[in-house]
Amino acid sequence: MARSRNVRGGLRSWCVLMAKKILITDIHHGNGGGHVTYILNLLHGLKGRYDLTLAAPPTGRLYKHAQAIEGIRVLPGLYTSRPLALIVEVRRLRRFLKHERFDVVHVNGGADHRHVMFARLGLRHRPAIVWTKHNTNAVSSFGHRLRAALGTDISIAASEFVGQQLLASSYSRKPIHVIRNGISPAFFCSVDPKERYQARQALFGPVPDDAVVFGSTGGTDLDKGWMLLLQAASTLPVELRERIRVVVAGDPPSERVMAQVRGLGLEERQVVFPGLVADVRGILSACDVGFVLSYREASSYACCEAMAMGLPALVSNAGGLPENLREGIDGWVVPVGNVQALAQRLRAILDESPAALTAKGASARARVEALFSTRSFLERTEQVYRAACQNV
Template sequence: MKVLITDIHHGNGGGHVTYVLNLLKGFKDDFDLTVAAPPTGRLYKSASGESGVRVLPGLYTSRPLALVKEVARLRSFLRQERFDIIHVNGGADHRHIMLASIGLRHRAAIVWTKHNTSPVSSFGHRLRARFGTDICIAVSDYVGQMLSDSRYRHSPIHVVRNGIDANAWQPADPQARQHYRQQLFGKLDDDVLVFGSTGGTDYNKGWLVLAEAISRLDSDSKSRFRMVVAGDPPSPEMRSKIKSLHVEDQIVFPGLVKDVRPVLGACDVGFVLSYREAASYACYESMAMGLPTLVSDAGGLPENIRHGMDGWIVPTGNVDLLVPVLRQALADPACLPVMGRSARERVTHRFSSSHFLGDTKKAYISACTVASNQLAPI
């Protein structure tokens, strides 16, 4: 099967890029794979080092003149290559593929993955649902329901949960954990709890909610917490906020690290307290590292965690209800390793890379069947 995968991100790209990279690593021995992505993005750079994958520059500009030229080049490329599947992952690349495919004698099946919880009611979405989508992939039940309530309901919708290779994400042993903590924080007392996130420092990731909850504790309890948040450096406004909460000395920002396992290896608890989230690789990584994981009830996050077993689910942005969770963790630290083992077991069975790849392959086969039974849009 000949597959083209497209993505729009010029920078880091977060979970979208991780998703595509996982597809490339899992499918490179089974499919003839081509990636078309902006050369300034993490996907282009990382995929270029992946053997068995062809990586090409792909631009998806919205300016009319550039758009027309890009679509014309793309149409010629599609006519020449005759792909079986085109897997699009954003709005702009989806639009370009739709326009470039109109009227082609050989039209590839178009698979679209929705990675976020943004609305799907715009005019552009209605066009793409009608003329540029054979199969939809939703990364959670929450996203699947969004698609079912939209014009995309006329296409088959496959819920394919993101997967992670649990063998590559192992809990840190006590010696390694102590080393990682020392690197991030210096010497810490044994009763200090470290909460960590690799989801980034954007406001929507909700890490400031945890900082505020810690600030509301009494002085003794407050002193027993640390936070580490990996990602782009926080904005001056965010730094000003944590300074006003008097927790600036308890939070470390290691930046965009190539390997986040040492960051999570230093932690007692992982957290993803996003205001909007479709699924979250950061959550799966935390769970695979054997950490009880604290999540908000935004989007698809509650599908990841069994409250009280693998971690905790708290109302989005609600500091008042987060404070008791922190007190519980302090009062019963022995429960944390037990919950962490449960979290790892859950991610291994429910969010494995083998399930992810197998379900995606089924969606591809279904898409080819759907496309073969339809007339090309004209």
């Protein structure tokens, strides 16, 4: 991966202090999506090299999966906004920080960032606070301005788009580093035709030889834009529409959303919702094209995982998504929310030969290897931890 850019200039030189003891916090009670994947990758990659503690809600996927990682201390962390609960939680956190004397606290949301900021105030041993911005939400509120002034030593942006958001905000007074998500090409790899055939049979049953399977593992929230793909497919002539298959992994859609799907007139076996899956490779193995058509997106693990599996990616031009690929080489970029433009792109994809799609998929995989390596992700994050110690 190319060296991540510091949007304020170069990285500071290594600090004399070495970050040895790190607390990572998160706010998610449920699945958490790519946000949780990011933290799990950090824990797996840094374990054994640092004294790592995770403090996250015990009802979340992150808490459950982190407990299975050997050498990681996992504690329940609550970050409530209600005033009385907030005071109790901050006091408890302050005692914890005072006792544990962490070198770095890596916060990943707004509520945990706020709690850590308040808990650190006035401590004799002040841990450095590193904040990762995982989304494209605005950063102009009073809360953000307060956290930028009192509770942030370095910010990490998941994409150049997010980095520019931070640069135009109060966070620009401290260093900002763009560090792209880490993907393991050894874990996510292309499959042979036999495996693809078996994966398709498992999801869809018999599939026409000229079918094109579009897959998304980014979740079933409508903000992810998967309904747009179905709407675009429904506008195509019958002979083209019948060649399309779609799989969307994530929480099962509500009955109201399923009624919308049925109203589009697509055949029942054309669109499959396998639910939450432990290993997305089983889904992506069946696909010809990965897609993420979000209305808002900072970067997208789902997009990069599909590309690492040797699939060209179809993405919207929302946030940092277009940074993941090169138009016409690794995949395609369409205007966000534009069903007509998406339908035109579907026509063009259906016209491409299997060899052309395979070539784009190979290019997409090479792109991930170059820009989204796990090794670079971890090395760059470690550099930020060490630099943060100097900024306290």
